[in-house]
Amino acid sequence: MAEKLLGSAIRRREDPALITGRAKYTDDLKLPNMAYVAILRAVLTPTRASPAWTPPRPKPLTESWPSLRPSTWPKAAFQAKCPWAGSCPT
Amino acid sequence: MQISLTVNGRPYTVDVEPRMLLVHLLRDVLDLTGTNVGCDTSQCGACTVIIDGRAVKSCTVLAVQADGTDILTIEGLAKDGELHPLQEAFWNNHGLQCGYCTPGMIMTAYYLLQTNPTPSEEEIRHGLEGNICRCTGYHNIVRAVQEAAQRM
Structure with a gap:
């Protein structure tokens, strides 16, 4: 006789990976030449990270992975993220 | 610093930085990513493993402190394909x-x-x-x- 399906709880297909530690989350990804990015934001909420000051340049992992500064960000991308509609320092 | 420990029944000897946390040893060096980092502040418990029989948040322990211990992680719980x-x-x-x-x-x-x-x-x-x-x-x-x- 067929098992009752409607109205009964079913065992989820995704659970075996999740309960054995085999599931992969974003933090588990390892890709060739993968690098980590840290973003320094203004320390106080109403202030802005000043373009006149840039953090000490961290040692790049390789020559092909330089550290980025606000002055090197694409303007359009920076303005799209700006909560003050264009009045952010460029 | 060189440390030796057993994880899920398998012995490991690894070189670690003194400041490395146990959870990063498990995840990044031993590639046991089943143990998750949820909060970075030791509140959430997602990184809990069993060290010498006791449940410990592995983000509160330095890898060097785990020298000589026997550790069980989520990957080691199922035996011979049988779920715990x-x-x-x-x-x-x-x-x-x-x-x-x-x-x-x-x-x-x-x-x-x-x-x-x-x-x-x-x-x-x-x-x-x-x-x-x-x-x-x-x-x-x-x-x-x-x-x-x-x-x-």
């Missing part, structure tokens, strides 16, 4: 949704049932206090631990 009763019970009782807290929940529950094989509902809730789940509301996790306690 706790894993079965979490599956049966919908004790997870996104599953991120689950490895830590299961390891803490494992320690709880080792020390108290027949816990009351209150004792289960108290035992899991150091583990945060944002999906389930805990009811089904408690049911899962109750079912596992009966089966173990």
Whole structure:
């Protein structure tokens, strides 16, 4: 006789990976030449990270992975993220 | 610094920086990514593993402190393809949704049932206090631990 399906709880297909530690989350990804990015934001909420000051340049992992500064960000991308509609320092 | 430890029955000798946390040794060096980092502030319990029989948040322990210990992680719980009763019970009782807290929940529950094989509902809730789940509301996790306690 067929098992009752409607109205009964079913065992989820995704659970075996999740309960054995085999599931992969974003933090588990390892890709060739993968690098980590840290973003320094203004320390106080109403202030802005000043373009006149840039953090000490961290040692790049390789020559092909330089550290980025606000002055090197694409303007359009920076303005799209700006909560003050264009009045952010460029 | 060179340390030796056993993880899930397998011996390892590794070179680690003195400042490396145990959870990063497990995840980044030994590639055991089942142990998750949920908060970075030792509140959430997602990184819980068993060190020498005790449940410990592996983000509160330096890797060098684990020198000479025997560690059990979520990857070592199933034996010969057979799920541990706790894993079965979490599956049966919908004790997870996104599953991120689950490895830590299961390891803490494992320690709880080792020390108290027949816990009351209150004792289960108290035992899991150091583990945060944002999906389930805990009811089904408690049911899962109750079912596992009966089966173990």
